[in-house]
Amino acid sequence: MRLLILGGSAFLGRAVAAEALAAGHEVTVFNRGRTAPDVPGVESVRGDRESKEDLARLADQGPWDAIVDTSGYVPRVVGDSVRALADRAAAYVFMSTINVFPAWPTEAVADDSPLHDCSPDAGPDDGDYGTLKAGCERVVERDFPGRALSLRLGLLLGPHEDVGRLPALLLRMAAAGTTRDLRTLAPGEPGYLINPIDVRDIARFTLGAIDQGLTGGYIVAGTPSNASTYGELLEACIDATGSPAQLEWVDGAFLETQPDVGFWSELPIWIPPGDVPWDADTSRAEAAGLRCRPLRETVRDTWTWMAADGGTVRRTYQPRRPHGLSEDKERALFAAWDARRSS
Ligand SMILES: NC(=O)c1ccc[n+]([C@@H]2O[C@H](COP(=O)([O-])OP(=O)(O)OC[C@H]3O[C@@H](n4cnc5c(N)ncnc54)[C@H](OP(=O)(O)O)[C@@H]3O)[C@@H](O)[C@H]2O)c1
Structure with a gap:
């Protein structure tokens, strides 16, 4: 498989890159080269996701089987990458968070819990972290229709x-x-x-999810067992x-x-x-293969x-x-x- 990671050098993105390379996939990472060195073995494309010119240059390097977006926080910015890359990949995986549920952390949450109200075109000042992430999910769903997957992550730990x-x-x-x-x-x-949950378990689940062609929203957090x-x-x-x-x-x-x-x-x-920050229903992700170390x-x-x-x-x-x-x-x-x- 040919994979593009938007980010890919820091904590979670790095784990996805390492896991994909270990599984024998070809990995392209797109980042500015500021935060950390890339994982050896990836193809690096330097650029800023807030620049339409850089995104157009990135699109020329495609196609990919899937895009994994670990660095999206603002719907308007995520929308630019989604539209620039819409015909360059078969699937778009957006790394979201359980903060998209207004009920979290005071009530238990599940995949069908209501999300924060946020426009898919919202700017950086239009909400807090969880609200904007909900808007990001919506713009991916709208502009990459039928091929979008949002992983609502719980608290991550692990190397890096x-x-x-x-x-x-x-x-x-x-x-x-x-x-x-x-x-x-x-x-x-x-x-x-x-x-x-360990980032490496998220990385493994992500690759399996792409393989299975999963779409929609999945809570990916520590499993009850x-x-x-x-x-x-x-x-x-x-x-x-x-x-x-x-x-x-x-x-x-x-x-x-x-x-x-x-x-x-x-x-x-x-x-x-x-x-109850840990009370997130992971049964759907578990049925799709989520396993935690x-x-x-x-x-x-x-x-x-x-x-x-x-x-x-x-x-x-x-x-x-x-x-x-x-x-x-x-x-x-x-x-x-x-x-x-x-x-
Ligand atoms: N930590 C948690 O417990 C937790 C819980 C739930 C969800 N999450 C989600 O997990 C994800 C964390 O991802 P992560 O660890 O990989 O870190 P991240 O901070 O989201 O992403 C950093 C990566 O993106 C690149 N980047 C940042 N700004 C960029 C820009 N303008 N243009 C191009 N590249 C840019 C960075 O490289 P350069 O700076 O070199 O460009 C780096 O490779 C986030 O989406 C977060 O919302 C985290």
């Missing part, structure tokens, strides 16, 4: 994660007893259920890094009373009980990536957004927690 979630936890554990305290804050309860706990996640981080960290579980209700604590960011992959494997491989080349990634790691507790914030939370328990 540039968001900052799992790397923040791994770096905190690795620092325990050297540059950070051994006493390590763990939020809530060890049994708190989580269900992230693969659910894990926050305790298992932190223990896997401790094991992967060989850390002497001593976890101390701090009551979630107490954390909610503390000013300025960033749930999901300073406390990565964790929000107070009540919301154990979280422990994802954690181990992410640390292996960070520790490769003498730890170059670990030392130079720059996430897109800050994640994890700073030393000062963690100590302040422990001070407040100790005071509360001794009162």
Whole structure:
């Protein structure tokens, strides 16, 4: 198969490129050459997806069996690539998100849950992330009719994660007893259920979906049989890094009373009980072949990536957004927690 990835050098796009090459496919990636080097073995076309001239030059490199769009966030911009490439590929896979459902994360969501209301021609200021992604799905469906697939992704982890979630936890554990305290804050309860998905499992599902000619919308998130706990996640981080960290579980209700604590960011992959961010029905994707590897494997491989080349990634790691507790914030939370328990 001949595959075009719009993006293809960063976290998810990189995983799709690597998986496709490993399966023997021909891969073209289209990006500006700014974020990261391309995966060795791909054909690179340099350009900006916001430039119609660059898209026309890209179209000349076709045809492809399928396009995988990992870097679309604004309907108007996605529409330009869809129309420029409409007669150059048999299928268009749009990487969407479960944020397209207004019910998420307060209610369980399924593939037929209502989507945010957003025009397929919306611009960057016409909505938040999930709203604009819903508009992107609509423009792909409208201008690539009958050949469009939207994958509504849950929280992604895995090697090359540039968001900052799992790397923040791994770096905190690795620092325990050297540059950070051994006493390590763990939020809530060890049994708190989580269900992230490894980018490599999404990549594999994507190739299978193209092969089967799937169209429409599919939730692609951690499967119920693969659910894990926050305790298992932190223990896997401790094991992967060989850390002497001593976890101390701090009551979630107490954390909610503390000013300025960033749930999901300073406390990565964790929000107070009540919301249901992991309650997404993956049965349709499972029936189409979605399989998820154990979280422990994802954690181990992410640390292996960070520790490769003498730890170059670990030392130079720059996430897109800050994640994890700073030393000062963690100590302040422990001070407040100790005071509360001794009162
Ligand atoms: N992280 C999560 O937990 C999560 C959850 C749900 C859904 N998702 C979805 O998963 C996808 C993540 O994709 P990703 O990890 O591959 O990262 P991404 O940040 O969406 O895409 C980055 C790639 O796109 C290229 N790019 C960015 N702007 C470009 C432009 N104007 N023209 C051409 N290329 C451009 C970048 O290279 P250059 O900068 O070099 O051009 C890079 O290759 C997104 O669609 C996101 O909405 C993520």
